[in-house]
Amino acid sequence: MEQRRLPYIVVARLTKWIKREAQHVTEWRDLDEAYSVGEFRIKLWGWQTERRFVVIREVVREGRESVGRKLIAVPGYVFRIFVTTCSDPPEEIWRNYNRRSDMENRIAELKHDLGADGFCLKQFFATEAAFRAILLLFNLLVEFQRAADLPRYREPATIRTQVLTCGAILGRAGRRLVLHLSQSWGGLKARDSLLDSILRWQIPTSPKLDPLVAT
Secondary structure, eight states, X not given: OTTTTOOOEEEOOOOHHHHHHHHTOOOOEEXXXXXXXXXXXXXXXXXXXXXXXXXXXXXXOTTOOOOSEEETTEEEEEEEEEEESOOSOHHHHHHHHHHHTTHXXXXXXXXXXXXXXXXXXXXXXXXXXXXXXXXXXXHHHHHHHHHHTOSSOOOHHHHIIIIIOOOEEEEEXXXXXXXXXXXXXXXXXXXXXXXXHHHHOOOOOOGGGSOOOOO
């Protein structure tokens, strides 16, 4: 990324050297009663230059789960550390990362819900085609949620179990074949609003694809 002059913010691996430097930070700037920010620069072994590390320190509070990691030498706090080429203030580095860090959850969904890391075909392009097909499926599931007007985002596995998959038994009522749907699925009445939203959905298109208005 540096060779291509691309700015980056990366979560630092908490090696013993990084932990030691974080413990030695003395200048902290309070953002509020719970969060403080600091930074340091260090040239790690194997690096050709030193780099900037931004440290977010959070007070450990009862009844509130903290995202950061504990350092034994600094009780009462948890820490998050980022290495970056950006020159923004530490709190802006943190906010910028948080705004885009949700992509890690999407990557986890691709891996665990759709099996994006569970295959390797003999030919490279066949593997790439399979991977792109999984990405297409993910995008279709996202668009399905938008079309169905679901109240909140749901992971692919949740969509499959709560919306799409329904246990059923083929039976008879008199001389007619009847499909008995599982009550836990909610029945058709529970799906009426979902089906209505899909039927009303208008497929969005890029303005570039809109036909020219005849004049």
